[in-house]
Amino acid sequence: MGSAGDGWKPELKTSNKPVYLRIADAIGDDILAGRLTVGERLPPLRDLAGALKLNYATVSRAYNEAQRRGLIYSRVGQGSFVCQPGRPSRRSASAARAVDMTMNLPPEPRDPLLRERMEAGLRSLGPDLQPLMRYQEFGGSAEDREAAVAWLQRRPLRVSEDRVLVCPGVQSALLAVLGSLARPGDVVLCESLTYPGLRAIAGQLGIRLVGLPLDEDGFDPDALARLCAEHHPKALYCNPVLLNPAVVTLSEERRHRVAQIARKHNLPIIEDDAYGLLPSHRPPALANLVPELTYYLCGFSKSLGAGLRVAYLALPSARVRSRLTVTLRATTVMASPITAALASCWVQDGTADLALSLTRQESQARQALVTEILAGADYRSHPEAFHVWLKMPEAWSRVAFAARLRAQNINVVVSDAFAVNGKPPEAVRLCLGGPASRQDLAQALHQIADALEQPGAASAGFF
Template sequence: MSNETSRWAAAIRNSSKPAYVALADALAADIQSGQLAALQRLPTLRSLAGALDLNFSTVARGYAEAQRRGLIDSRAGSGSFVRETLSSGPVRRSPPAGIIDMTMNMPPEPRDPALLQRLRDGFASLAADGDPWSMLRYQEFGGMPEDREAGARWLSRHVPGVDGSRVLVCPGAQGALLALFALLARPGDSIACEAVTYPGIKGLAAQLGIRLAGLPADDAGIDPEAFGALCAADLPKALYLNPTLNNPTTAVMSPERREAVAEIARRYNVPIIEDDPYACLPQQRSVALAALAPELTFHVTGFSKCLGAGMRIGYVSLPSARYAARLSAIMRTTTVMAPPPLVRLATRWIDDGTVRAMTLAIREESRARQRIAVQVLRRADYFTKPEAFHLWLAVPAPWTRIEFATHLRAHGVGVVVSDTFTVSGAAPEAVRVCLGGPADRDGCRHTLEIIEDAIEQAPAVMSRVM
């Protein structure tokens, strides 16, 4: 039985709804979490009926219900597929009624009145600008010079010496990653990455026909020797890394590993995509790979982790200005441009210190929620860092990750299973828990108590199925 059918079987067993509705719900959950990508082929009705131990007509009704909801398409002679218009990776959304959403890795929202007023003032300032048409026109692709310079000022905290000529403004970090994958690789090429990594790149690679080569990693980052061996045997077109507070494992790449990986990349001339949206959160900064191998590294960051996911503004620092025109052309084709009102707001908030103030507030709120996790999750085995707003929870036997996540969802808590993040090898028995999902600390504590209760009990005791 595949990972997908195992999840669906567990979801159906633990649901009080008719089996065909529970199947459609399971498909919806996998599509929303990114575990099913756009255009992914689904099992045939007959094979799925056998795997789930359901009759053919029940599975057919489940697929029909999923098609009615706009989740899948079925074509005679071709089978059933996830709809092309759906996102291939997780997107921020309002949680289903009754569900405390700890699936999306969004920052906690500080409630400091002075800080909230700064945000309101920033939005109000857009309305007060003299020429609204200036925010409704096409802008220079890659950003206006003043906005690129503002991005360089923000990036300079982590990438010393960067200037506006080497910075492009993007519609979020994901837009930058899409453009970089398209720039550096072609269909059939490979890009190396952590074996357990940010799921957004899995969707990008699938859409572009790029192979991902997963590298073993631990709490200090990827294994440099494994990277070197891969380069010698099957040279990748690029190396993608999420080196600081890795999503999902929270690993922070050590200085020694960063230096070793930079040296290997230089030896084999492998470009590095440094996806570092969490770099602003730790008080103790790590040296960016862009500082160690500036001639090879594309450093990507954005505001979704230090302001909020709705602030879809990102920046990419280029190895040299000569890449600007090529990358701008790709972004013009794929995403056109970043929204001008948000770009203007981002520049204003960089210059007046609002981004910095928000980052510090999110850091402190994350620390507070991590302290709650230490108090509540006394029996849990998990990995995290003091300033991270997520944790990587090992699922204890006899639970499986699928049963554990399904059980939590039945009790109103959404988490993400490791399959979503796994590029190569067997998916570990683990789930990612986002501490930023609950609205406040009391909600965070309550949700973690539900998780701790599940850890203390065996699946047979907790099962709702008689």
């Protein structure tokens, strides 16, 4: 592939068009005139911006427009290259597809060994599936509970099988736990920015959520103590590792203080540890510090994939397990024996560990793209997370920014979905995972960076 285009500089026609469109037009004109040939690499964005005395965002937007027209394609880490005229590259075709950054899915590693191991697990369930087609003991078979205990030890969390339930996903378990602890009108405390699923369940049950203020170390224990005395809450719900959406982790020092406050007020804790296994280094689970009060939830949606609807629920005691089993059986009957057996197989043979490791590695690679492309933006994230909390510059409101991106086939979630108290902050959550490739993600991040750098966009409107 040639590199003669590295020194290319467009001649911009006089026009009322925005500069970025004139650059894209010049690329098309020079391809037709033979001044740019198929496979040539265009100058890096910063080099062309310097040569034309323009800002980086304008040139990046021009390349995005040329790519949308099928004139060029990009390869992460290599640059932008000229396409065959009339034959848009696969990359330019994919750019027209919507990039969904709303569902907080783990990235999907394209690893042949993982695929082979997962397929082997599926085959291991046969050839006689009939036993798995029958009603099973609620809370999982002995083999499923054994696998649950083994998986929780990765946290590490020491728990006996008589304190574990295998559930059909975190949502069903959370519904049962909240329903057993609180009644309509009761208060449950949570982070001021919290999981939308909690808000939905609380609304169904008529439970009032009261949010705890957040900073970079998680929620404030002093506020927890004050609100316990003021509201006499029935429970504390928290997502204490890589909080969705704000990507903060409750510090170890605060965890010990929270344990003391919970004991003082006899406050049950619902620890939703959805992201607890992602960071290589993490503080101890609250369930280890105050096991007698903690309902610990751990699913596979954020490590293997949302389609594996299995979650493990570790309870404060065997007596609580017996009581909660009645509620869960009434609402869900049982976890799918086939799905639970598959999860157990993947836990026991190491496939789940491999998937978690690959998810962590892919998240690191995607966060590196964020660091490079969103340099200068005001955001919070973590090298091993797959979501980003992006704060708005003064020129943008969260709603206008999300609408602008939606017009460019990029979907994000505004802070309103997570806020518990008062006015939502001017921020949006970006999910870096799901089926989108790194190339698609990089393209979307460039468009997000372009939008952030456009002054006055909130007041000027969007199209």
